[in-house]
Amino acid sequence: MAVIEIDGVRKRYGATVAADDVSLTVERGEIFGLLGPNGAGKTTLVECVSGLRKPDAGRIRVFGLDPRRDRARLRQVLGVQLQQGYLPEALRVGEAVTLYRSFYRDGADPRRLVADLGLGEQWDSPFGKLSGGQAQRLSIALALVGRPRIAVLDELSTGLDPHGRRNIWEIVERIRDTGVTVVLVSHLLEEVHRLCDRVAVLDRGRVVALDTPDALVASEGGGQRIRLRVSEPLDLAVLEALPGVTGVREDDGELVVSGTREALPVVTAELVRRSVTITALRLEEATLDDAYLAITGRATEENPHD
């Protein structure tokens, strides 16, 4: 069942098109990723969903509610994580969570929520004294204190070290396990691959791909990269023309051949046929990075004058 429905949404700021005919749905209980480079329109879209911005055109429904018209009711079902630096420095963790709890009819127990997010010892700590990871966990607590059915988390691991990031990811998985639908805004591929059930890739206001992370990887050729060194110079076009090969480039003396699983036997056979000796060969599985570069690169080529 769709809990968020976005249909034909457009939003402009002057000459900048931040949302260009965006249509997508978010299903109950999933972690849905919005992925894209800076300025792709991710924040604009979640602000429209949260009722903070009014689209120029299109329709949005969240549990059937119109985010602008039904804002008070929306607030009871949708929790939005605020960006860093949002609280007075002197406000203590416990005070902040208790204050936010008072905005909701049926909220969570502040002490338990703070403990669940690993901030029990910081209950009396002022916001200004928290580490980056603790401040992020507090912002998640504030998004969850109203016991929302949907949580919107925007760039939640920005500025965290790898350990802090993993910690936050586990928290997001636990949130999902309690039945809350999560919309995750991110520009980190590793993050969306690890967490998201489905991902919409946004580029200059447009949805340029929407699928599971694994399907996005597979859609870009099924994914292998062959890195090889050869005994003599080779015309790249020879390899590019082979079946299963989707791209060939040179990287620091190595030939990097991208393609389907079929590519490896075909490429090696062709080199043998040409009596070219392979001096080194390494096989890498394609990742979401490859898919993402291919998808956003293609979107740019399709609209060279934008």
Ligand SMILES: Nc1ncnc2c1ncn2[C@@H]1O[C@H](COP(=O)(O)OP(=O)(O)OP(=O)(O)O)[C@@H](O)[C@H]1O
């Ligand atoms: N209030 C505003 N006034 C004018 N232009 C804006 C405004 N807010 C956003 N924009 C522009 O709209 C485009 C989309 O911005 P948005 O913040 O939605 O993208 P984003 O994908 O969230 O980017 P980031 O990852 O950098 O936060 C950008 O070109 C941005 O400069």
